[in-house]
Amino acid sequence: MANEFSLINKYFKPLGEAIASPNVVMGIGDDCALLANKPGYQLAVSTDTMVAGVHFFADAHPIDVGYKALAVNLSDLAAMGAEPAWFTLCLTLPGRDENWIKGFVQGIEILAQQFAIPLVGGDTTKGPLSLSIQVAGWVPEDKGLTRSGAKVGDHLYVSGEIGWPYLGYQVSTSSLQLNDADQREGLERFLRPLPKLALGANLIDVASAALDISDGLTADLNHMLTASGIGAELDINALPLAAPLGAMSDDIQRQAINFGDEYQLLFAVPSDKQTQLTALQEQLSIKLYPIGTLVDGPGIVDSQGNPIAPSGYEHF
């Protein structure tokens, strides 16, 4: 009986205690965690499940699994412009494999430390390998960056190159060979995406709408368009494709664009905020890529006005 509790005390409690937080009144170990309010802010919460054999290979390195499980959740906070506050973890394991758990916790800890987000609770159960993380973060009252605020005339941006996770996935399944540097880059972007939290928090006063690219560029753009009730003219030639894709076929490029798993932000910026956006790029030392304009909808068209059907990850 003491086994679940000894696992929690050995691996998960330290992951909470390692990160001092003004939010945490009481962390792991009681029926509930207790968290303090932050006056003037609202709480943003998001949760994502990852299943072995579906979202990651069953034999994936546990450090990579832990890292990415927290990364994809933090990316949702970034897309809302929220500052990380705490997270919980539900972990289902076939058995008590302490080496796996140790690696998994190490992977989580990389991002938990980097973004000062403590683990405050969870559940450890027996069953087929899977996990759900829930993150909570703070956004200034009524400033949350939703998907629904984009307006006709706004400019569409993406926060980085698109297609590296597709290349990394192909490399990891030995379906593709690239030069060493590109292989490393692809694998890194596929296995260790960095959530764009600083950008998201700074977009609160600049962007009219935002989301993170998880299902695929056109699928996620379509979510924004549907929520905002407008359309988009996408400048295909302006898409910042990962360099190795330049030499590949149109078909492969399309697959890469719609592969998803990018965790770049896709966001809309009104014309009168372009100066602020330029300043923000300098302040954060990042490059942002204009990829189109929001127009009367519905749907996505290219620069010649030809419709582009959204396509992306199929959940069922």
Add this chain to the structure above:
Amino acid sequence: MANEFSLINKYFKPLGEAIASPNVVMGIGDDCALLANKPGYQLAVSTDTMVAGVHFFADAHPIDVGYKALAVNLSDLAAMGAEPAWFTLCLTLPGRDENWIKGFVQGIEILAQQFAIPLVGGDTTKGPLSLSIQVAGWVPEDKGLTRSGAKVGDHLYVSGEIGWPYLGYQVSTSSLQLNDADQREGLERFLRPLPKLALGANLIDVASAALDISDGLTADLNHMLTASGIGAELDINALPLAAPLGAMSDDIQRQAINFGDEYQLLFAVPSDKQTQLTALQEQLSIKLYPIGTLVDGPGIVDSQGNPIAPSGYEHF
């Protein structure tokens, strides 16, 4: 691609929208939900996973699965003295079985409506059947009912009869036959436990410590004792056993007591709060059962001072 989203729109979004809540600024459909603070309160959060074949039979009725998944989580809020605020749901399904989902949502809705707690977000993924629910609730600042506040001399109480879920489980696996009324009672208590939210909220100013009985009476009592750094003298003869157990062997009685899955509250009350506790019983029209006293520790002893080893559900 639209499949996950159509499931969400058809079954899960209505479950959020059906319940008006001052807490919900923005519910299902964006990267995060946005929730309002409640000044003067702290947030209590808890999460529990249920896996098919481990926590419920793979062929269990989906209404029962949905009901119990929310019930066990609400029970954690009750044990903390918290008032329900919102919940999220991570659901992993082998395929798109709409009948199952429909029943499952109906089961959740029974308690969501009864306790006015809206669904605000989640994730639906493909994989072996399992689910994690996370609940959030409000407790008045620094009044949360923890496990660690029990003191020597406090009296130990349980909120209802113990052993019915064990009997219900045995009946449901055809390992036991009882008369019709007892079978119904056992199954009802096993499949449809009612979280003790009114009691929990009212115990905030009365109890020194509380938890809900999920692992088994002695195992959970031991959690309270460890957290509080004391011991307990348990009056075995005073335990309010489910009536059918009276005719069964000591061994079966012990198994029933330590079966867990009860979702009754176990709590400690100082001597000077006994009058308030009596008043509370009348106010809520409930019967509470004194089952022992807190003493110098460690561990549990019976009325003759013989040690009782804690025993309960083995997670691994």
